[in-house]
Amino acid sequence: MISQVFILSSKGDHLIYKDYFRRRNHYNHKDLYFLHIRQGGLYWVATTTVGSSPFAIIEFLNRLAALVKDYCGSLSEKSVQMNFALIYELLDEIVDYGYIQTMSSDVLKNFIQTEAVTSRPFSLFDLSNVGLFGAETQQSKVAPSSAATRPIQSSREQGGKSEIFVDVIERMTVVIGSNGVLMKADVEGEIRVKCYMPSCSEMRIGLNEEFSIGKSQLRGYGAAVRVDECSFHQAVRLDEFDSHRILRLCPSQGEQTVMQYQLSDDLPSALPFRLFPTIERDNGGRLLMYMKLRCDLPPKRSPLTFVCLISLSQELSSPDQSAELKPQSRAVVWQIARFAGGTQLSALFKLEVPSLSSASMLEVGPVGLSFELPKITATGLQIRFLRLSPVQPGPSQRWVRYVTHSDSYTIRI
């Protein structure tokens, strides 16, 4: 049961405030609990009573943020401010008297009347996808990263492109011990469908045929794609899953997570990055950190963003790299703009740390890597095909994107 909903800016200003009039005495805050999540730089707050399920309230707030993102195109203080009427309308429809009525975008689209306001400043980057004289270039085959940040309704009103995005998103959690031994490697993955089709009857997503779940099951001889656990959205029909690894569903407008999976410890491919650190102290008491970083991705594949964060701890020659000492977080941040697969980079950091004890190197490290790898999945999961039936009238586009993020990639020194 939800008493109130707030959306606050990062500074704490009210952007949206909706009261569901649950309480008769507005001045009694004793038994009122505040739960909040943070998304898109905003605080999403709900007030409730102690007996409420924290799982339900947090899920509600997450879903609310996702809906607002679907309807407004993106999440930011500005987009919420511009679309406040739309958001009030949403809040009115999804919750009545503190009880959640529906949060399905299929149902809501019949009720939501207000149109989204978007402001995207004209940018030359948008033109980069259009070839010379309108010819189709190689580049235009790649879905622009901003393509999925538009309001879902625009497909209806403005006759926008009917598009569907299927994203395979994986998050890696890796711990490598100081002796270079892999201590932990986890992958949490999900298949997310973002649908801009006004009507889509059925979609079939084909996964790798050798995809298997659990430890015992092994199919074929090749490099099996295996996950430990796997769960599906309730709308997914699995009648062809056991035989052909096909997911069938009727996607509703907006974003939804179709499948979630998880793999522990036993990754099929080598880790994408290895670090070989050497740490010494020179005569003057300076700390010398020699970092050799190797990217084990296939050639031609490279991370989109790459940041190496060395806790507590400046000589760079390459223009693609930068390093900075962050005194507040007591870390050196080594940023690498271009880092091609199969290559190796080295850096030497010299630091004056006056109070560093000579006894151990315990104070240095760990090194955290954060990166985004496009077109790569750590589990090897691939979408074999994506079919819509019946075939959509008019031009429709289907995009399949893969990305692997570093949730926490830690290397102990």
Next chain:
Amino acid sequence: MPYLGGEETVRELRRALSNPNVQSDPLRYRNTILKVIRTMSQGVDVSGLFSEMVKACATVDVVQKKLVYVFLCSYATLNPELSLLVINSLRKDCQDPNPMVRSLALRNMTNLRLPSLVEYVEQPLTAGLRDRAACVRRVAVLGWAKLHNLQPSSEIDAVVVNELYSLLRDPDPVVMVNCLRALEEILKEEGGVAINKPITHHLLNRLKECDIWGQCEVLRVLQRYRPQSEDELFDILSLLDSFLVSPHPPVMAATLSLFLSVSSSLPAVSLAALERVSGPLLAACGSGSREMRFAAVCHIQLLLRSVPGLLGVHYKRFFCGYAEPAYIKERKMQVLVELVNDENVAMILDELKGYCTDVNTDTAQAAISAIGRIGRSYSDRCLQILTGLLGLKQDHITSAVVQTMRDLVWVCPQCSDTVCLALEGCEETLQDIQGRQALLWLLGVYGERISSAPYTLEVLIDGVRSEASLGIKMELLTATMRLFLCRPAETQDMLGRLLHYCIEETTDMCMRDQALLYYRLLHCGIEETRKVLQGRRSDPSLGVLIGRPTKPVSQWARCFNTLEPLSQGAVEAESASRGNSSTDGLASSITAPLSLSLSPAVSPEDFEHLWLQRQALHTERECVRCPAVLHCSPQSLQAAMQLVNIQTLAFTPQHTLPWRVYLYTHTLSEDGQEEEEGIKVTLNQQPRDDDALRQFLTVLTTVLNTLSSEKD
């Protein structure tokens, strides 16, 4: 944001709203109304525009209607008379052919919250219950709950209640769930909606049609249901099995709550459910939403109270990511401490060691105290890490290590040698009050083994005038007194100076009185002083049992899937106070032949509590003849008692006389505690049952006799 100058804005808006040119242009009119709502949500009081907004309500534009309603519902209570004007147009809308307009009107009619309007609202609400569009019925059902909330004293008509009951069979699942919600509120006085067998089975059968929010609601209401037979219970449980492993954490948690409440009399079923749910809970711990992770980890802590070994193999899932916020890291470390076993202890300690130097000092200190907790079972490894950390000479780390060592020594006195060695020289790095207090306590208690103790104290005594913290000064006084008892030659002079300062110079009454007490005590002689000051150095009774005893599921089942586990302090206090009642409940059922059991085990705190209220219990004193018990070691006694399911809770140090042992056991019929003075046995029993008592004594005598015969 226009927090100031609101009046000017309101005046401008009023002018625009009443401008006929604006009113005739739908787009301009709507935009002006938008501006009003925007100003309102920025915190400006725009209630003065009420009458203009009432006029704007009469429009065919649904978007404009919705905007106006947002305004009207916020300010209706301030303008009851003008709101009467709105009700007419709302009632007209209730007849609209468009179901969306009908539901909108009905919803906002009930949102006005004016008792004077109730008579106008009842008729459309009654009609709404029979509307052919589901979206109108949904609103109408909840509307009755709102009316009830508005006037809790006046009863809702029984006809309406009956109609709501019949709408539980509505084809639309949301209408069904809303009926449950409304009836729960309307019938609150009578204990909520009636959950009988037909309703339960109907709801269970339709559970699949609901979305996850509806499922959570139904599962929550069904917690009140008590199946009539075991067969029915198992039918329900197998029907709900797929919900238990749902990928949606809210559904999973609500289903587990239901499982735990309907199978509360069958602990084996509860345990099986916990095992089944551990997979989805672990998945929630790896959720992309960090708030969801936090909630899941907090609930896993509850599970671990009853099944400590449940997630032992999955300990790596609780390693912290470097970007995770401190509040999750802290909880994960608490879980790691619970999961430690012989196989994983090396890995867990290695991981925790990495967190000790975290940039966030809270995380670092939590990691250090987690290592200290593991030290109760694996003291050597942990002390090695803690000693190593002292070498870093960072004040917050040293402080946390010293505090952790103090706590560890209290429980495991065998660590004191290592701790005493490690303490040398760390006073230079200590800055904060808690850390220095911990050091002073250790210096006082173990002063004879720390060679530099007098010098450390001397520096502090010399600087006592500039010391701001009273806590430090009091601790310093006691520590110096204690040190004086074991190393008088080195300490006498500085103790004199400190006492002089405390009695003659300081103005703080508390400190002065304490110093005077010590001074007079010294006059009484050194032996008297020793008796008073050299109390216990440790409490091995806490160390008798490694880790916490497992607790029955029923102890925490009630707060599962509520906000309580998220605020830790509340949970701990709750568990302590609830310990007794659950033993009482179990003790009340009676079976004839005596069989002792270790579960539910009591914690030392609970035991102490029970022991102290002994007058309320049935007490019996008995003499058992077996003289040799006095010579057997506590460990063998404990082992022997364990064999017959008697829990050894505490014993006094071996050479004190009379030597006492506190034992506890629990049976289906009896609950005895006893204090043993050589051979004299005091038994406290709750509730009284002479038969069980006699049998218990026989068991005890047998054990004691066996033990003493072994000795002979």
